[in-house]
Amino acid sequence: VAIRRVLIANRGEIAVRIIRTCRALQIESVLAASEADRDSLPARLADRTVCIGPARPSESYLRADTLVHAALGVHADAIHPGYGFLSERTALAQLCEEHGVRFIGPTASQIAAVGDKLRARAAAEALDIPVVPGGPVSSPDEAQALARRIGTPLLVKAAGGGGGRGMKRVDTLDELPAALELAASEAGAAFGDARVYLERFVALGRHIEVQILGDGEGRVIHLGERDCSVQRRYQKLVEETPAPALPESLRGALHEAAVRFAQALAYRGAGTVEFLVEPQREAFYLLEMNARIQVEHPVTEAVTGVDLVAEQIAIAEGDGLRLRQPDIARRGWAIECRVNAEDPAQDFRPSPGVVREVTWPSGPGIRVDTHIVEGARIPPFYDSLMAKIIAHGMDRQTALGRLEHAVCAARVVGVASNLALQSSILADLQFQAGGVDTGFLPRLLERTRLAGSGDRG
Amino acid sequence: VTLTAKEVAEITRLLEDSTFDELYLEMDGFKLSLRRSGSVPTEAAPAASATPPPAPEAQRRPVGGATAADTRLAPDPGVQDVPAPLLGTFYRAPKPGAPPFVEVGSAVEEDTVIGIIEVMKLMNAVRASVRGTVTEVPAQDGVLVEYGETLIRVRKAT
Numbered sequence: 001v002a003i004r005r006v007l008i009a010n011r012g013e014i015a016v017r018i019i020r021t022c023r024a025l026q027i028e029s030v031l032a033a034s035e036a037d038r039d040s041l042p043a044r045l046a047d048r049t050v051c052i053g054p055a056r057p058s059e060s061y062l063r064a065d066t067l068v069h070a071a072l073g074v075h076a077d078a079i080h081p082g083y084g085f086l087s088e089r090t091a092l093a094q095l096c097e098e099h100g101v102r103f104i105g106p107t108a109s110q111i112a113a114v115g116d117k118l119r120a121r122a123a124a125e126a127l128d129i130p131v132v133p134g135g136p137v138s139s140p141d142e143a144q145a146l147a148r149r150i151g152t153p154l155l156v157k158a159a160g161g162g163g164g165r166g167m168k169r170v171d172t173l174d175e176l177p178a179a180l181e182l183a184a185s186e187a188g189a190a191f192g193d194a195r196v197y198l199e200r201f202v203a204l205g206r207h208i209e210v211q212i213l214g215d216g217e218g219r220v221i222h223l224g225e226r227d228c229s230v231q232r233r234y235q236k237l238v239e240e241t242p243a244p245a246l247p248e249s250l251r252g253a254l255h256e257a258a259v260r261f262a263q264a265l266a267y268r269g270a271g272t273v274e275f276l277v278e279p280q281r282e283a284f285y286l287l288e289m290n291a292r293i294q295v296e297h298p299v300t301e302a303v304t305g306v307d308l309v310a311e312q313i314a315i316a317e318g319d320g321l322r323l324r325q326p327d328i329a330r331r332g333w334a335i336e337c338r339v340n341a342e343d344p345a346q347d348f349r350p351s352p353g354v355v356r357e358v359t360w361p362s363g364p365g366i367r368v369d370t371h372i373v374e375g376a377r378i379p380p381f382y383d384s385l386m387a388k389i390i391a392h393g394m395d396r397q398t399a400l401g402r403l404e405h406a407v408c409a410a411r412v413v414g415v416a417s418n419l420a421l422q423s424s425i426l427a428d429l430q431f432q433a434g435g436v437d438t439g440f441l442p443r444l445l446e447r448t449r450l451a452g453s454g455d456r457g
Numbered sequence: 458v459t460l461t462a463k464e465v466a467e468i469t470r471l472l473e474d475s476t477f478d479e480l481y482l483e484m485d486g487f488k489l490s491l492r493r494s495g496s497v498p499t500e501a502a503p504a505a506s507a508t509p510p511p512a513p514e515a516q517r518r519p520v521g522g523a524t525a526a527d528t529r530l531a532p533d534p535g536v537q538d539v540p541a542p543l544l545g546t547f548y549r550a551p552k553p554g555a556p557p558f559v560e561v562g563s564a565v566e567e568d569t570v571i572g573i574i575e576v577m578k579l580m581n582a583v584r585a586s587v588r589g590t591v592t593e594v595p596a597q598d599g600v601l602v603e604y605g606e607t608l609i610r611v612r613k614a615t
Contacts, residue, residue, distance in 0.1 A: 035605060051603040052544045060604075065577040066544050073546065073601030095577070 003078045003102065003317050007032055007071040008046065009092065010082030011061065013371045013385060014293070015042035018080050021309040030074045032067055034060035036379040041371040050074060055381045057085065064091040071101045078102035078316055080309075084383065087292040088115055104316040106268045106291045107216070113265060114289040118159040118197055124286040127264055129257045132276060132285040134199035140177050146198050147176055153201040156183040160191030162288050164234025169201060202285070204437045205276040207231060208243045209290075210258035211300045213311055215320035216268030222255045223300050223308075224330050226272075230425060232348070232441050237418070238425055239296035240335040241303055244396060244434030250282055257286065270297075270312050279435065295338070295388065298369060302334035302392040332392055333399040337407055337426070339370075339387040341378045343416035344445070352380040356414035361406035365392040365399070368406075378415055386412065396434065400426060424448070460489065462551045462558050465582055466570050473568055489580050537587050538607040541596070545574035545581065547608060549598040557598070559609065563591045571609055574602065589613040 005028040008015050015031060019042055022029040031046035036055035043049040050070050053060035060066070064086055071079050079101055081087035093108035095101075105111070114120050121131050133150045136159070137143040147154055147170070156179050158166030166187045168179040180196060188194035211223040227243035228236045243251065258273035272294050274287040297308050306323065314322055342348045355376045360368040370387035372378075378386070389410060391403035404426045410419055428444060430436055460468070472480045472491050480491040532538075541547065549557040549572050559571045565585040574581045593610040596602050 050544065050601075051605055053604045065579065069546070069576050070544055070601070073544075099577075 001077075001318060003027055003313060005030060005074070005076045005078075006104070006313075007067065007074065007076035007079045007101075008042070008082065009061065009067045009079050010085060010087075011037050011040065011042065011371075011382065013369045013387060014082040014295075015040075016045060016371045017369050018082065018309055019045045021307055021313070024307075025310060025313065027313070030070075030076055032061075032070050034381075036377070036381060039377075041373055041376065048074065055379055057381060061085045064089070064095050067092060068095045068099055068101060071096075072099060076101065078104050078313075080104040080312070081292065083292045083295060088290070090115070102316045104269070104312050106271065110265055110267055111291050114271075114291050115162070116159055116193075117157065117162055117288055118195060120286075120288055121197070123264060124261060127257075127260055129261055129286050130284060132199040132202060132287070134197060136195065136197045137180070138195075140180060143176055143180055143198060144173065147173055150198065150200045153203070155199045155201050156180055156196050157199055158183060158187030158191055158193070159195035159197060160187060160193035162290075166190060202276055202278060204280075204439060205278055206243070206435070206437050207236075207274065207287075208246070208254060208277050208284075209272045209274040209294075210254055211294075211297070211308070212258055212262045212267070212271050212273060213308075213315065213321060213323070214262050214265075214267035214269065214271065215315060216266060217320065218263055218266045219321055220259045220262040220267060221321060221323060221325045221328060222259050223304050223306060223328055225251065225254055226294075226296055226299055227435075228296060229436050229438050230431070230441050231438050232445070236296065237338055237422070237441065238335065238431075239299055240333065240396075240399075241299045242330065242333065246277070246279070246435070247282060250277065250279075250284065254284060257284070261286065261289065267291075269315050270308050279437075295385070296336055298367060298388060298390045299334035299336045302367065302390055303330045303332055304328055305331070332394045333396040334390060334392045335396075335399050335403050336388050336390045337403060337422045338385060338418075339389060339410065339412070339422070340384040340418050341386050341412075341415045342384045342418055344418050344421040346416075348418075349416075350380065350384045351416035352378045352384075353415040354378075355386075355412060357411065358413070359409065359411040360387060361389060361409040363402065363406065365402050366390070366406050367392070372412070386415075386417065400432065460487065460551060462555070462570065465489065465551060465573075466568075469568055469570055469582055469584065487580070488578060489582065491582050533612075536592055536610050536612050537589070539571060539583075539585055539587065539609045539611060540605045541574060541602040541608050542583060542604070543574055543576060543581060544604045545576040545602065547596045547598065547600060547602045548573040548575060548580075549594070549596075557594075559585075559591050559594070561591055561594060565589060565591060565611060572596070583608065585609070585611060587611050587613060 007030045019029045029046045031049045032052045034055050086092040090108040090111050093103045096103035124131050153171045156168040168183045170179045183196045184194045206229045210225045214220040226241045228239045230238035272290040275284045277284045341351045367390040372386045391399045393399035482489040569585045570582045571585050572583050589611040592612050596608040
C-alpha cells in the first residue's frame with residue numbers, strides 16, 4: 001500500500017535527507033520538530049512542521065506517544081525514525097504497530113532482538129558466525145573464571161548497550177570485580193538492564209560493517225561493506241567503501257555472514273551488521289547489528305546508485321525487495337568525512353552556537369548532506385554533526401583527492417569545527433595507504449598533541 | 458464513570474497542596490495524569506499555527522511554512538497567551554456535550570483547569586497559570602494542537 005504522507009521523527013541532516021527522498025517519490029513530509037528546531041532547514045523544507053515539545057529530547061524527540069499522536073493527528077501513514085533517538089527503541093515501533101501507522105524500519109521484536117547484545121551474540125553463535133571470545137556473566141566468581149579463560153585486557157559490556165556505550169576496559173584480573181559492579185550499575189541506570197558480559201579486548205582491529213536490506217520474509221541482500229575504522233571513542237569520523245586492503249576472501253565472508261545473520265531474523269528494512277576484523281589473522285567477529293539507517297549510508301549510495309531511504313520506504317509499503325543481489329553493482333570508491341561542531345583542540349568539546357557564515361563544497365563526485373545554512377543554530381541538546389561530505393571517484397585515489405579538496409573548500413564561521421583535523425587525517429600517509437585500524441586516530445591525535453607541545457616548548 | 462470539570466479541578470488542587478509532582482489516575486477507561494512540572498512556560502510562546510490537522514486535500518505549504526504567519530494585531534500587554542504545554546488533541550470540555558471548562562468571560566485562577574490535552578488516550582489537565590478573565594479561545598475542541606500553540610488568551614487581573 002502506497003505511503004502518501006510520512007512523519008519524520010528526527011532532526012538535522014538526516015531529516016533533510018529523508019525529506020529529499022520523500023520529494024522525489026512525491027510523498028508528503030511532516031517534520032516533527034522540537035521548539036529548538038522550528039526554524040531549522042528541515043522545518044523549512046518539509047511540507048508541514050508540527051512542534052512536538054521543548055528542546056530537551058526527553059520531552060520531544062524521545063516521546064513515542066507524542067510522535068504517534070502527531071502522526072495520527074496529521075494523517076501520516078508512516079513514521080521515519082532516522083537514526084538515534086527512537087530509531088532503535090522498541091517503544092516507537094511497538095506503538096506504530098498497535099495504531100496502524102507504518103514504522104519505516106524493522107519490527108519491534110527485531111529491534112529488541114538485536115538491541116539485546118547478548119541475544120545477538122547467541123544468535124550469531126547459533127549460526128556459526130564468530131563473535132569476540134567472551135560471554136555473559138551473572139556472578140563475580142563466574143566472571144573471574146571466564147576472564148581467566150579469555151585473558152586480559154578485556155571489556156565489560158552492557159547487554160543493553162552498543163556503539164561504545166556502557167563498556168569498561170579491564171587490564172588486570174584484580175580490576176574485574178570493581179569494573180563489573182560499576183558497569184552493571186551504570187547499565188541499569190542507562191538502559192534499564194543491568195546484565196553485563198565479558199569480551200576479549202581486540203586492540204588492533206578494523207571496524208567494517210555490511211549494509212543489508214531485508215524484506216521481512218527472509219530474503220536479504222547486501223550492498224557491500226563500509227570501513228569505519230577512523231574512530232575516536234567509538235565515534236566514527238571517516239568512512240569509506242569498499243574497505244581498502246582487505247583480502248577478497250575476507251570481504252566475501254563478511255558479506256555472507258551479514259546476510260545469513262539478517263536472514264535468520266527475517267529482518268525487515270535497512271540494517272547494518274558490524275564486524276571487528278583482525279586482518280593479520282584474517283579473522284572477523286560479529287559485534288552487533290544496527291537496526292536503522294546509518295549516518296554513513298551515503299558512501300554505499302554513491303557506489304551502488306541505490307537510494308537507501310527509497311528502498312526503506314518501498315519495504316515499508318510492502319513491496320519487499322525491488323533489487324536482487326545480481327542487481328547490486330558497485331562502481332568506484334566513496335569516502336565520507338563527518339563535519340562536527342566540536343573543537344579537537346579542546347578535547348573535542350561541543351561548540352553550540354549560531355553559524356554566521358558557511359560554505360559547503362561542490363564539484364564532480366561531491367555530495368554534502370547537511371542542515372547547516374547561514375544563520376543556523378546549533379542547539380546544545382543534540383549531537384554535533386553539521387554535515388557529511390562525501391566524495392566519489394573511479395578509484396580510491398580519485399575519491400580521496402576530491403575529498404581533500406572538498407574539505408579544504410568547506411568553511412564554517414561562528415562555531416568550532418573539526419575540518420582541520422579531517423584535512424590532517426586525509427593527508428596522513430597511513431590513511432592514504434589504506435586499511436588503518438581503530439587505533440589510528442588516537443595515535444594521530446597523540447602525535448599532533450606532542451608536536452603541538454613541542455612547538456610551544 | 459468520568460470526572461466532571463469540578464472534580465478534575467478539585468483533584469488538581471489536591472495535587473497542588475501535596476508534596477507530589479505527578480498524579481496518575483485511571484478508572485473505568487478514563488485516565489487522568491497531572492504533572493506539576495507541566496505548568497506552562499512563563500515567557501510568551503512562539504507564534505504557532507492554529508491549523509487543524511490537514512485534510513487530505515489541504516497540503517503543500519510554501520517553503521518557509523514552518524510557522525504560520527501570525528495575523529493578529531500587535532499583542533496587548535495586558536493579555537497573556539496560554540500555550541499548549543504539549544502536543545495532543547485539545548478538549549475544551551471534560552466529555553462530549555458537557556459545558557466547556559472555560560468560555561470567553563470566564564474568570565480563571567492560576568490553577569483553573571482550562572482544558573484537557575489528550576496524548577494517546579492519556580488525558581492531561583491544562584491549567585491557566587495566570588489569573589484573570591478569558592478573552593479568547595483560539596484552540597478548537599477536538600483538534601490537534603502543537604506544543605506552544607495558544608489555547609486561550611487571558612486578560613490579567615490587576
